[in-house]
Amino acid sequence: MTARQEGFRTSLNVSDMSAMNLDNKRYLWIARYPNRLTLVLFALAICFGLFDCTRTDPNSAGPLEKVTIAYAATTDAVLADVAQVQGFYKQEGLDATPRLHPYGKLALQEVLEGRADFATVAETPVMFAILKGTKISIIATIESSRRGNAIIARKDRGIHVLSDLRRKKVAVTKGTTSDYFLDAILAVNGIAREEIQIVDMSADEMTAALEKGDIDAVSTFNTYAYPAQRRIGQRGITFDDKNIYTFTFNVVATQKFIEQNPEKVRKMLRALVKAEEFVRQNPADAQIDVAAFSSVDIAVLRDIWNETSFTVSLDQSLVLALEDESRWAIHNRLTGAKNVPNYLNFIYFDGLKAVKPDAVRILR
Numbered sequence: 001m002t003a004r005q006e007g008f009r010t011s012l013n014v015s016d017m018s019a020m021n022l023d024n025k026r027y028l029w030i031a032r033y034p035n036r037l038t039l040v041l042f043a044l045a046i047c048f049g050l051f052d053c054t055r056t057d058p059n060s061a062g063p064l065e066k067v068t069i070a071y072a073a074t075t076d077a078v079l080a081d082v083a084q085v086q087g088f089y090k091q092e093g094l095d096a097t098p099r100l101h102p103y104g105k106l107a108l109q110e111v112l113e114g115r116a117d118f119a120t121v122a123e124t125p126v127m128f129a130i131l132k133g134t135k136i137s138i139i140a141t142i143e144s145s146r147r148g149n150a151i152i153a154r155k156d157r158g159i160h161v162l163s164d165l166r167r168k169k170v171a172v173t174k175g176t177t178s179d180y181f182l183d184a185i186l187a188v189n190g191i192a193r194e195e196i197q198i199v200d201m202s203a204d205e206m207t208a209a210l211e212k213g214d215i216d217a218v219s220t221f222n223t224y225a226y227p228a229q230r231r232i233g234q235r236g237i238t239f240d241d242k243n244i245y246t247f248t249f250n251v252v253a254t255q256k257f258i259e260q261n262p263e264k265v266r267k268m269l270r271a272l273v274k275a276e277e278f279v280r281q282n283p284a285d286a287q288i289d290v291a292a293f294s295s296v297d298i299a300v301l302r303d304i305w306n307e308t309s310f311t312v313s314l315d316q317s318l319v320l321a322l323e324d325e326s327r328w329a330i331h332n333r334l335t336g337a338k339n340v341p342n343y344l345n346f347i348y349f350d351g352l353k354a355v356k357p358d359a360v361r362i363l364r
Contacts, residue, residue: 069118079272283305
């Protein structure tokens with residue numbers, strides 16, 4: 001764990017330290033007034049206090065259950081980030097260890113390889129994993145946006161409109177939303193995927209490659225698109241279209257883990273619902289939390305905030321997106337699968353039904 005992550009864990013223990021100080025004051029008070037009546041009254045006060053705490057936060061009693069959460073350190077896992085920083089997992093009885101990754105596909109890989117229990121990830125990597133036969137399930141969507149991706153290109157390479165991308169080298173992280181977004185925006189502008197030179201590249205390497213001139217353009221997530229545009233300055237141009245694609249960001253786990261740990265899933269969801277309420281009431285504080293936790297540019301968060309939905313849900317649009325992207329992947333031979341799966345078999349309904357039933361809006 002990095003020093004920065006450890007700092008967050010330490011900050012989440014401030015309330016524990018305050019409780020310890022309060023207990024010390026109580027014992028000093030007893031020592032000063034050691035008569036029986038005082039002791040009885042004080043004991044009753046403690047009992048009532050504990051009863052109130054149990055009543056208002058019933059999930060905090062008992063030992064914390066350990067879970068590991070693989071995060072995408074982007075602008076997209078806002079509710080999960082806030083739940084970590086604000087201590088909502090702990091309030092629900094979970095000792096959550098964070099593992100940060102440059103984007104969701106790598107976070108998902110942690111779950112698939114057994115190094116994490118939950119991952120925050122967009123629907124596209126989930127779709128590819130399911131097409132490969134992986135037994136995973138989405139437990140909730142925590143974010144959706146029409147401003148998740150963009151293309152940054154170099155004008156000094158002769159790129160001034162999207163059609164100029166033909167025969168140019170365009171970097172993309174294959175199997176992610178930026179891959180799907182690239183095809184979608186090309187199709188809208190009458191450009192075939194085969195007309196450009198696609199370079200598979202990790203999102204966190206793109207800015208340097210674009211600045212050096214190793215590639216002519218990048219299709220990437222906004223977390224990386226904004227810094228890339230700033231680095232190349234007047235030499236760059238941004239292509240974006242918020243009307244062609246709405247991506248979702250989700251929390252996933254293996255079906256085996258869900259089957260064996262349904263209560264941990266419910267605790268996770270309750271913490272995320274608390275984060276949803278916090279974000280709604282304290283947007284500025286939430287932005288600060290996310291920027292610090294994931295080391296993302298707070299200016300990017302502020303720019304996309306009003307066009308992003310931070311809601312814990314399971315919506316019919318998620319199923320439609322998974323089906324559409326499956327057809328895209330099969331058509332472009334990006335997968336060995338031949339048929340679109342029944343994605344209802346890869347969504348876990350019971351958890352959110354127990355925690356926030358009105359947020360389950362998928363036909364079955």
